[in-house]
Amino acid sequence: MPLAIVASxxxxxxxxxxxxxxxxxxxxxxxxxxxxLLSGVADQPMSDAxxxxxxxxxxxxxxxxxxxxxxxxxxxxxxxAVGDSLRCFAWVQMLTPELSGRSRTATHDLPDExxxxxxxxxxxxxxxxxxxxxxxxxxxxxxxxLLTGDALxxxxxxxxxxxxxxxxxxxxxxxxxxS
Numbered sequence: 001m002p003l004a005i006v007a008s009x010x011x012x013x014x015x016x017x018x019x020x021x022x023x024x025x026x027x028x029x030x031x032x033x034x035x036x037l038l039s040g041v042a043d044q045p046m047s048d049a050x051x052x053x054x055x056x057x058x059x060x061x062x063x064x065x066x067x068x069x070x071x072x073x074x075x076x077x078x079x080x081a082v083g084d085s086l087r088c089f090a091w092v093q094m095l096t097p098e099l100s101g102r103s104r105t106a107t108h109d110l111p112d113e114x115x116x117x118x119x120x121x122x123x124x125x126x127x128x129x130x131x132x133x134x135x136x137x138x139x140x141x142x143x144x145x146l147l148t149g150d151a152l153x154x155x156x157x158x159x160x161x162x163x164x165x166x167x168x169x170x171x172x173x174x175x176x177x178x179s
Contacts, residue, residue, distance in 0.1 A: 051078025
């Protein structure tokens with residue numbers, strides 16, 4: 001059974017990879033494991049570029065930590081200021097020994113109450129917990145789940161982007177540039 005490593009022990013991120021693999025490659029069963037690996041960027045990335053770098057760093061560190069795996073994945077959540085708004089998203093970086101792929105989630109604005117706390121230096125998960133009265137939301141619903149009442153779960157939100165980052169696995173005969 002091929003081994004896939006997620007550069008996080010966050011169960012939402014591990015489940016997102018498992019779900020994406022089962023949808024994209026239903027004929028193959030993967031063993032998916034998480035590892036605590038640092039992103040090399042701020043705890044709360046505040047730009048598109050920094051967030052992408054965090055996802056890349058995580059995937060590369062997963063490959064270094066578990067070189068015998070067949071797939072390594074980094075997911076990094078980030079925020080970017082656009083006008084007066086803060087927008088939330090995540091980047092996904094997938095690596096295999098021969099392929100790489102990346103994708104970004106959909107983007108949504110954060111409410112002003114959360115944005116004020118993030119601008120004051122709080123990580124998004126902590127800001128969400130304060131505003132919504134939740135606990136450890138970054139390993140659960142996250143902002144997308146809290147804001148939609150889990151009509152869109154964080155697992156599904158990540159799984160879509162993970163599946164898109166995995167496209168080279170189904171299309172290994174095509175070239176996708178330098179991901």
